[in-house]
Amino acid sequence: MPRLTRSYTRAAPTALIAILALAGCTPQTQDQIARSAAKSTVNRVVLERYPGLPVEPAINCIIDNANSTQIVSLAADSVTGPTDATGEVVTAILRKPETLQCLSGAALSEVARL
Secondary structure, three states: OOOOOHHHHHHHHHHHHHHHHHHOOOHHHHHHHHHHHHHHHHHHHHHHHOOOOOHHHHHHHHHHOOOHHHHHHHHHHHHHOOOHHHHHHHHHHHOOHHHHHHHHHHHHHHHHHO
């Protein structure tokens, strides 16, 4: 079992406060907050693991093609930071045909702007 680090023990109360704050939000607001937090995590993973991808379109394609369980997992990692498991979630989403199609469409849009 991994030892708790100082940053993790500080992040835990912050996460608890965020969860309690979300409890009073509408489902739409909860979804927006979770997606925003997940985007933060995906940004870090894309920059680290996939430096050749255009960051913003990649993040949007990944988030748009993630299921609710993946969104929650990625959002939770925004508090503690990405792990190897985070990278696996992002990779699984990237391998979906819908995500690949989204990325190819985003690449064509980028080329069209040139």
